[in-house]
Amino acid sequence: MDSKSQIEINETSCQVPDFIRNSSSQRSVSSIQSKTSSGNSIREVSFADLEPKPVRHGSSGAGSEGYSPSYQVSDFIRNSSSQRSISSIQSKTSGGNSIREVNFTDLEPKPVRHGSSGAGSEGYSTSYKEINDEDARLIYINDPGKTHEKFEFTGNSIRTAKYSILTFLPRNLFEQFHRVAYIYFLVIAILNQLPQLAVFGREASILPLAFVLLVTAIKDAYEDYRRHRSDKIENNRLAWVLSNEEKKFQQKKWKHICVGEIIKVSGNETLPCDMVLLCTSDNTGVAYVQTTNLDGESNLKTRYAKQETQMRNLEREKINGVIKCEKPNRNIYGFMANMDIDGKRISLGPSNIILRGCELKNTDWAIGVAVYAGKETKAMLNNSGAPSKRSRLEKRMNHEIIFLCIFLVMLCAIVCICHGVWLRQHNDELDMMQFYRKKDYSEPEVENYEYYGWGMEIFFVFLMSVIVFQIMIPISLYISMELVRVGQAYFMIHDDRMLDKSSNSRFQCRALNINEDLGQIKYVFSDKTGTLTENKMEFQCASIGGVDYSNWKAYDEDEQIVYSVQAVDGVVLRPKMTVKVDPELFNLSRSQQTDEGRHVHDFFVALAACNTIVPLTIDTSDPALKLIEYQGESPDEQALVYAAATYGFMLIERTSGHIVIDIQGERQRFDVLGLHEFDSERKRMSVILGFPDKTVKVFVKGADTSMFSVIDKSLNRNMVKETKAHLHSYSSKGLRTLVMGMRELNLSEFEQWQSSYESANNAIMGRAVLLRKVANKVENHLHLLGGSAIEDKLQEGVPEAIESLRMAGIKVWVLTGDKQETAISIGYSSKLLTGNMTQIVINNNSKDSCRKSLEDGLVVCKKLTTREISQLALIIDGASLVYVLDTELEEQLFELASKCTVVLCCRVAPLQKAGIVALIKKRTDDMTLAIGDGANDVSMIQKADVGIGISGQEGRQAVMASDFAMGQFRFLVPLLLVHGHWNYQRMSYMILYNFYRNAVFVLILFWYVLFTSFTLTTAITDWSSVLYSVIYTSLPTIVVGILDKDLSRTTLLKYPQLYGTGRRQESYNGKLFWLTMLDMLWQSIAAFFFPLLAYWGTEVDGSSVGDLWTLAVVILVNIHLAMDVMRWYWITHAAIWGSIVATFICVMVIDALPVLPGYWAFFHIANTELFWVCLLGIAVGALIPRFVVKIFVQYYVPNDIQIAREAEKFGNLTITQIEMHQILESPSR
Secondary structure, eight states: OOGGGEEEEEOOOOOOOOOOOOSSSSTTSOOOOOOBTTBOBOOOOOOOOOOOOOOOBSBTBTTOBOOOOTTOOOOSOOOTTTOOOOOOOOOEEETTEEEBOOSSOOOOOOOOOTTTTSTTOSOOOSSOOOOOGGGEEEEETTOHHHHHHHOOOOOSOOOOOSOOTTTHHHHHHHHHTTSHHHHHHHHHHHHTTSGGGOOSOHHHHHHHHHHHHHHHHHHHHHHHHHHHHHHHHHHTOEEEEEETTTTEEEEEEGGGOOTTOEEEEETTOBOSSEEEEEEESSTTOEEEEEOTTTTSOOSEEEEEOOHHHHTOOTTTSOOOEEEEEEOOOSOTTOOOEEEEETTEEEEEOGGGEEOTTOEEESOSEEEEEEEEOGGGSHHHHTOOOOOOOOOHHHHHHHHHHHHHHHHHHHHHHHHHHHHHHHHHHTGGGTTTOTTOOSEEOSSSSOEEOSOOOHHHHHHHHHHHHHHHTGGGSOTHHHHHHHHHHHHHHHHHHTOGGGOBTTTTBOOEEOOTTOGGGGGSEEEEEEOSTTTTEEEEEEEEEEEETTEEESSOOOOOGGGOOOOOEEOTTSOEEEESSOOOOOHHHHHHHTOOSSHHHHHHHHHHHHHHHSSOOEEEEEEOSSTTEEEEEEEOSOHHHHHHHHHHHHTTEEEEEEOSSEEEEEETTEEEEEEEEEEEEEETTTTEEEEEEEOTTSOEEEEEEEOHHHHTTTBOTTTOHHHHHHHHHHHHHHHHTTOEEEEEEEEEEOHHHHHHHHHHHHHHHTOSSSHHHHHHHHHHHHSOSBEEEEEEEEEEEEOTTHHHHHHHHHHTTOEEEEEOSSOHHHHHHHHHHTTSSOTTOEEEEEEOSSHHHHHHHHHHHHHHHHHSOHHHHTTEEEEEEHHHHHTTTTSTTHHHHHHHHHHOSEEEEESOOHHHHHHHHHHHHHHOOOEEEEEESSGGGHHHHHHSSEEEEEOSSSOSHHHHHOSEEESOGGGHHIIIIIIIHHHHHHHHHHHHHHHHHHHHHHHHHHHHHHTTTTSOOOSSOHHHHHHIIIIISHHHHHHHHHHOOSSOHHHHHHOGGGGHHHHTTOSSSHHHHHHHHHHHHHHHHHHHHHHHHHTTTSOOOHHHHHHHHHHHHHHHHHHHHHHHOSSOOHHHHHHHHHHHHHHHHHHHHHHTOTTSSSTTHHHHHTTSHHHHHHHHHHHHHHHHHHHHHHHHHHHHSOOHHHHHHHHHHHOOOOGGGSOOOOSOOOOOO
8 A cells, every 4th residue: 555645543552451360379370361452352371381391202193293492491381280281372353353352350331332332442440450249240150049139130032023912003003103194094084983074984984094004014013923933933942051950951942041050052053142161072171163143253263161160070060159240231342250169269251251142163062151141142232123114205205295284284274264255155045055954944843953153164164174185195105105115025036136146045125115215325334244255365476585476377277286185094184275376386385495495484384373273174075085174263364374285384283282284294293382462553463383393483474564664674675675565566456465574582582582471471560561562572573484465355246336336426334343454455355445545544542532533634635625535535443433433523523434435444343333324324314224244233234224134154143134135245236226226216206196196186176166165065976086096096006116117227237327316316306296286286177177167057967077077087197107107018008008997997887886876977978979078188188288398308408317218219329428417425414
């Protein structure tokens, strides 16, 4: 990376260590735990005195030699009980970041904030401090009864469903009545129950609303039933729990497990709760777990049981102890506790706890005590529940419905006022006036009819007007929207272009009510591991001894070299994965006779040894062949070790104190004398090895920025210069680079290191800083070996997808738990970052420094031109976000981030991801989308307007919490640019069309009321009023809403800028709404007054003209719809023209029934030519203005969609002829 293009705003603060009390009084077992500046990182390393040890041969198997240097170096560690070599090396790297946990910290309880869960967010004390009794809980091991006496712990039953049998009806109705229209129709139904206002049948007035509520409730109930079913399966799984009575493990359902019980988990089983390890099948207390359902990582993590509990047989020997731990919290990377057992106090950290949802791997069994259960487990605390999401279009629709309500009130007010005036004018005639008799003269005693006086009559007329004109608010629209969404989901699910063939997984539509939001996305928040990448690293090339081994011609696939070794029993061992082999480099690796050969030898020894990889043997179908699989927390280390194995340096065995490497057929044992873990301040790691030839060497690998400062440049300046040039070339290709160095330690240097290391390890205060100083002292004056280049395998099509999204005006933010270097590297390889971008990097550990960094970043933005701002990237880590999120600094962060084209958030915790999404949602009206594959992405997915889960290799929690699920990130392009665009365009048009369609019908009724003394008498029959929205006009709009396409898939993918029409709300906005209402007003006037004037003075009755108006409106609205259809299918023709035919049939059937009013009316009026002339005249006269306006707009002021459609039609337009809107938009606030 060009240093000029990176503006780094960084604060290096002093590390405040904790104090750890040794669990044993012997020096042979001590615990090293350190806290790094950029996050929580923990490792445990046992350390022993250097004692004489006789030379032993063959202790590691055939071909391996025991090692005893002349200056008497013993095994690295002696266990206090078994005296065997135990090196407990623990590092927690979630997604490549090293997160170290510190025990016995002064971590004060604080409210959960989005920024409080990040790496490095806790405040650590400078010395040992007990966990406060108020902030702790006591767990008596294997005594759940006593545990629950003082503390009321939750059970282990979980619940992800939203409803129960008791809460379903009230909560579901509450959610449904968020729709303003539902409240409106509820009021209408209640009014119609009053005798004075019963315009329609009382039951009939309730049916439409009840039907809509019922359909939606059934859909919601089915979705929640699936959640209940999943919960039931989960809660009824079985686990082995130690019974105090039987003194053996017995099966028990997960939901019945209690805190304090001892649980046994076998290999490949899932953990039922959060439990502290007591012992494992491995004598050293090591257990390997896979956390795919928790943090989205498929690599194995190491967890440890304390030696005080590891050596016990829990079925024969009762264990008495108390665990004092912190209260449940969301931090999946942290755990603070201590355990009192046999009079000893043992510190516990995240290396000693296994969380619910993890799977036990490569370990026969593990036994632990439950400390958190059910909803208090860290996995469930990070699952904030499935929120109810409503589409942005539907929320906007509520505003228009309010306007329609106001318009409806105006119509009703006009009717009631005019009715009051009419009553005053005809007050003397009301006693005997037909249709309005106040007096009943049929009996000798004259009685009053139900006449309530002038004022009440006006009030009743107002309410009756509301009931008659209720169709102004289209309740059928909600059913139509549900059906359209189902149809849209069907086509999305069955889109073969979103079929992941590798996993045979199709697109999943898990939430049907936000399909149209896919067409309005402005921000995409993406996880990295498993979302953008396959989480598969591949060794590409290397620079060794100043020689570049990247521009070589590799063997053909059929000539590839597969290195293998033969074990003692004759079984052939072969690495599970191989890399491409450079013939020249391979030949050099087989010889140490030249300087180049020795350089290559040392380089590959560094690759094979400087790591924490565990080799595992896998059986194959061939009994004579076994594969070696390398498991570790870092995919980078896996790739490097596989590369070393391919070149003949195969890591065969790793125990707690030594490693065995087969070097070109010769098996050699190296004693691990010390290891300094990677931390983000040093940006390197080192291992001190005792060689078979009794020499001691330190191997160091790390980032080039940190390694070249400790390389002895006086040894070979040209080599350093050449290596730097090679690494710069690799980085420019988006490859991840590491530099390897080495130096030999003499006796005095080793003893000095050993003494300093032990002193730092046992320090009470400043231990982390002291340990870092010890590492820095030994990691200097290194001899440069070379550098490696690894490709983080992106998912197929990710760079192209990000480029398309960027062209569509969508901002892509990457939120990852990875370290900064990893995030930047993947940013380059995915084309999210480019070499021309200016990077603003914020790494801080205090609020004041964060404020200063943000201010400096804003100053940088102001100095840049518009062109330069389009090449601006912000990189910020989780430690900085701790001091920014939920504080006054959020506004500055938002201002800075909104000016950047790219934002990378590194080392962020799950809740911080949700906090970043909330940052945008609270300050803009822009739509957000979050996509991820792991449980650590659940909060982010649920916080965003649209949540997408990747149904890949990283568990199912993200999918279960998402609105949509798919197999690959690249499917986001067709999902948004094609289906999202179509869904938005269709739904927008359908909503406006439904408003228009119903308003036309209401105004026909309104105009008629003005000519019938404002008595709310209708010429249109009640049945036609009911069927108008159900049969006459509903089906065409549903079909068009599902099938119509304004543009083809090819055009939408070719011109991603067209996606901006949805974000700019070009298809649904206030202007279009009022234009539609204006068009509706004219069409209603034409439809009503043309027949009125035509039949004025004739003997045609009101029912006959009512049938004419009914047919005219149906024909009018269907032709109106046909004018806007872009793509015609046979089903579209059938729906539109079939609805008109169906209306004729229904009107004839209704008028043919003698029991209904208007008997034979249609047949009387249909016999005249004037009837058919009126139908034709209404259609032409009402639609001519609309037709003229459409032609004028399309030819003189076309929008992007219309221009692109012309390009499709004529096929002779190029992209330069299509003037797209600018995609560089400021956020709408």
